[in-house]
Amino acid sequence: MGLLSRKATCNTHGQDSSYFLGWQEYEKNPYNEVNNPNGIIQMGLAENQLCLDLLEPWLMKNPDALGLKRDGISIFKELALFQDYNGFPAFKRALVDFMGEIRGNKVSFDPNHVVLTAGATSANETLMFCLADQGDAFLLPTPYYPGFDRDLRWRTGVEIVPIHCTSSNGFKVTLPAIEQAYRQAQKRKLRVKGVLITNPSNPLGTTMARDELDLLINFIEDRQIHLISDEIYSGTVFTSPSFVSVMEVLKDRNLDQTQVWERVHIVYSLSKDLGLPGFRVGAIYSNDPVVVSAATKMSSFGLVSSQTQYLLSAMLLDKKFTKEYMSENHKRLQKQQKDLVSGLEKAGIRCLDSNAGLFCWVDMRHLLKSNTFEAEMELWQKIVYHVKINISPGSSCHCIEPGWFRVCFANMSESTLKLAIQRLKSFVSSIGMKSQSHQELKSLRRKARNNWVFRHSLQSFYDREQDTTTKVSFSYRPHFMSLSNIAATLDAAA
Amino acid sequence: MLSSKASSNCHGQDSLYFLGWQVYEKNPFHEVENPTGIIQMGLAENQLSFDLVESWLRKNPDVMGLKNKDGESVFRDLALFQDYHGMPAFKNELVEYMAKIGGNNVKFDPNNLVLAAGATSANETLIFCLADPGDAILLPTPSYAGFDRDLKWRTGVEIVPIHCSSSNGFRISMFALEEAYERAQKLDFKVKGVLITNPSNPLGTTMTTDELQSLITFAIDKDIHLISDEVFSGTVFDSPSFISIMEAAMDSNLKRNTDVLSRIHIVYSLSKDLGLPGFRVGMIYSNNQTVMSAATKMSSFGLVSSQTQYLLSYMLANKKFTSNYMKRNQKRLKKRKEMLVSGLKKSGINCLKSNAGLFCWVDMRHLLCSNTFEAETDLWKKILCEVGLNISPGSSFHCSQPGWFRVCFANMNQSTLQVALRRIKDFVERSSFNYQQIMASLSRKLISNWVRKLSSADREEQER
Numbered sequence: 004m005g006l007l008s009r010k011a012t013c014n015t016h017g018q019d020s021s022y023f024l025g026w027q028e029y030e031k032n033p034y035n036e037v038n039n040p041n042g043i044i045q046m047g048l049a050e051n052q053l054c055l056d057l058l059e060p061w062l063m064k065n066p067d068a069l070g071l072k073r074d075g076i077s078i079f080k081e082l083a084l085f086q087d088y089n090g091f092p093a094f095k096r097a098l099v100d101f102m103g104e105i106r107g108n109k110v111s112f113d114p115n116h117v118v119l120t121a122g123a124t125s126a127n128e129t130l131m132f133c134l135a136d137q138g139d140a141f142l143l144p145t146p147y148y149p150g151f152d153r154d155l156r157w158r159t160g161v162e163i164v165p166i167h168c169t170s171s172n173g174f175k176v177t178l179p180a181i182e183q184a185y186r187q188a189q190k191r192k193l194r195v196k197g198v199l200i201t202n203p204s205n206p207l208g209t210t211m212a213r214d215e216l217d218l219l220i221n222f223i224e225d226r227q228i229h230l231i232s233d234e235i236y237s238g239t240v241f242t243s244p245s246f247v248s249v250m251e252v253l254k255d256r257n258l259d260q261t262q263v264w265e266r267v268h269i270v271y272s273l274s275k276d277l278g279l280p281g282f283r284v285g286a287i288y289s290n291d292p293v294v295v296s297a298a299t300k301m302s303s304f305g306l307v308s309s310q311t312q313y314l315l316s317a318m319l320l321d322k323k324f325t326k327e328y329m330s331e332n333h334k335r336l337q338k339q340q341k342d343l344v345s346g347l348e349k350a351g352i353r354c355l356d357s358n359a360g361l362f363c364w365v366d367m368r369h370l371l372k373s374n375t376f377e378a379e380m381e382l383w384q385k386i387v388y389h390v391k392i393n394i395s396p397g398s399s400c401h402c403i404e405p406g407w408f409r410v411c412f413a414n415m416s417e418s419t420l421k422l423a424i425q426r427l428k429s430f431v432s433s434i435g436m437k438s439q440s441h442q443e444l445k446s447l448r449r450k451a452r453n454n455w456v457f458r459h460s461l462q463s464f465y466d467r468e469q470d471t472t473t474k475v476s477f478s479y480r481p482h483f484m485s486l487s488n489i490a491a492t493l494d495a496a497a
Numbered sequence: 498m499l500s501s502k503a504s505s506n507c508h509g510q511d512s513l514y515f516l517g518w519q520v521y522e523k524n525p526f527h528e529v530e531n532p533t534g535i536i537q538m539g540l541a542e543n544q545l546s547f548d549l550v551e552s553w554l555r556k557n558p559d560v561m562g563l564k565n566k567d568g569e570s571v572f573r574d575l576a577l578f579q580d581y582h583g584m585p586a587f588k589n590e591l592v593e594y595m596a597k598i599g600g601n602n603v604k605f606d607p608n609n610l611v612l613a614a615g616a617t618s619a620n621e622t623l624i625f626c627l628a629d630p631g632d633a634i635l636l637p638t639p640s641y642a643g644f645d646r647d648l649k650w651r652t653g654v655e656i657v658p659i660h661c662s663s664s665n666g667f668r669i670s671m672f673a674l675e676e677a678y679e680r681a682q683k684l685d686f687k688v689k690g691v692l693i694t695n696p697s698n699p700l701g702t703t704m705t706t707d708e709l710q711s712l713i714t715f716a717i718d719k720d721i722h723l724i725s726d727e728v729f730s731g732t733v734f735d736s737p738s739f740i741s742i743m744e745a746a747m748d749s750n751l752k753r754n755t756d757v758l759s760r761i762h763i764v765y766s767l768s769k770d771l772g773l774p775g776f777r778v779g780m781i782y783s784n785n786q787t788v789m790s791a792a793t794k795m796s797s798f799g800l801v802s803s804q805t806q807y808l809l810s811y812m813l814a815n816k817k818f819t820s821n822y823m824k825r826n827q828k829r830l831k832k833r834k835e836m837l838v839s840g841l842k843k844s845g846i847n848c849l850k851s852n853a854g855l856f857c858w859v860d861m862r863h864l865l866c867s868n869t870f871e872a873e874t875d876l877w878k879k880i881l882c883e884v885g886l887n888i889s890p891g892s893s894f895h896c897s898q899p900g901w902f903r904v905c906f907a908n909m910n911q912s913t914l915q916v917a918l919r920r921i922k923d924f925v926e927r928s929s930f931n932y933q934q935i936m937a938s939l940s941r942k943l944i945s946n947w948v949r950k951l952s953s954a955d956r957e958e959q960e961r
Binding site: 006007008009010011012016018052055058059062066069070071077080082083084085086121124125128132133135137153154157158160196227266274278279280282283293294297298301304306308309310311314 | 575646
């Protein structure tokens, strides 16, 4: 049937990326402490499963919230009929209060500027539809969440032009990088409509500093374009520096009530900090009434179930509960992150210093056979299929330096995390030993050949000097072996 | 600064359909608190059978409490469940429910079902899968006002109407279908499919097997798709019984064309018969695997809350409940519709004969001062502002004939409907009295003019 749309038959949905392929492999052989202890451990899923046990007692103490009752009286009919795209007023009020709390109450939000959507996935796409036309572009700092290739581009026809960030400065956004991206867009004859940042960053796990936010605000002011700040991880900031929202910076610079104020939009969701991705609760926050109006109408395509709005409005209105929850949530995230970081360190693997998120940005460059994405893919395959851990390679996040991986830590128990670290440790040692014996063999051969005396280092790979100055040049999508080929080869070999 | 979509009004919400709602919102009728307010008859919702659902909920508190049959909490699993393939148990129940609605004449496969946040989302997603910007979909008129937004706005796809008229009860004739296709081609649109609503909104009628098979043959002939929006299929309260497009496609002659099933797609939702629009449960059913694959990924933009999937999977699993619900709901819809039809008849207003839906397609052509859409809008305004009823004018459904209105009956209680009928009666009597007065006064004027002419002619003659 050659008469489907281009969207249905192309792969702009981006789901042929290794990010999703890894998930598929995990699904075939998922680790289970009891039933499948040799299975693949899922470390490619940024979910917060650490605090669901805190939500359950609240639900038991508040049966009306689930039972769709108000003061003991059923309001089922009211909720069953409630499909107003303006959203449940009580829920929007509770949500903006919660968002304010996360930002230390340094900013307050107006519920009339909120548009509810079925998850941040829907919110991001809707914002694209509102701010850009087909063929326009948004600039995005790399590395970025692989899902953006689908969410921002697929049905909207909008292009993403990367702002390349590197490890030389901890992947921070710099003015030269933004300007270079803007010029790149112009070369491709794309009209740039805005910049989209994720703050805290996925996959870096870092919050943006004030100077970075200042830089971005100055840039969008100058070019008269939009800034979308995807702040879905704002509730996962577990240690200093504390979270600074772009709204706070605008306020501090007295830019509220100016034109640029109307060009900054926030995306939020309850999927990451509250750990409720199944309930599909996302939100757009904008100070531009035209955007709010259009986005509200568009939210018809992805409204939040009224049953869920009611439950969560009750939960978020319990300020005592949310305060305690967030505090405990941060503690547990911090501990789990520390366990991962220190465990990896013992295996000679370092992570980017992070203070937020449900993952670490891990430096495995020293484990690559060569400073290439082919080598990164090879390493990734080994880790997924032989070490049996699904982690996400930097290339799937459009990182321009090979060797970085996103490793999630909040979607598993302490013991599973320990096991994962153990497996990685063994893997790294085995590479170390292989490399060592390889070196010895080379040395013996050289000795035999040349009778030369040479010194070989028994230092670990990590201690080798990092080559951070190498510029990897490649086209926007790095070329590497087709992923389905990889999977097929390995399946055949298995 | 913003996109063309955000700054245009292709969202279609400037139509009278939505404007009427806005006026209603400012002055909504309430039996006690605002008895002179506007009665909402422009909202196709089913509020007649909540008591049946609530009774089931009372007997099954654990399901609402997100507990399983053993009383254990499944909250954690649900909180994390965001698989765009949907909850298997829920999809299994949905396909059985859909089959039941069609008298179990077709069996549906849960693997061919994609969940979406309401039929609104399902329709848009299907269009994204089947058509590119600038392509066209043929749509019989009158059709649901929301399609202008759902099918066109963000997809960039065009709608070309198939004009149906009262001359044959607004049924789709092959002539009208071919005419629409040719018109689309003249406008340089590539036609990708036909979308029908069966049962029809706003007509409230179901299609016959012959009609459906003619449409399927047309789709095969032109090598295009056929989307059947069957959201009202559970509201068929009278004969003829409902026949799904899938059932019509099972005919042996059509099946000879092996890819016929891959061009037929169904949209369904629990918003109309179960009366649960707030829970956002819609779905696409298709045998076309490419469509399924793409639509499944697109459903990421509008997944159904797992909390809701869980609740409804249990409800639909209770076959005794669903059988009882369907039977009693249909009885109540029939009774309420008959009340509206007979009440309107007493005011000299006829309705199109209907056997489904939550509304009647009402003929008010005789109340227009002229056979124009301006007159229809004038009448609509009067009925909204003076009579206090929000009904939807045919023009907002792109009807090609002025004077038809969609009047909903299932979103109010009996006494409210009686108030509405009384108001209409009063209005019609006033209008007819005024009309008679005007006519009488006009006749008197005409007669006196004629008499004057005659007498002056006589005088002239006499003077000559």
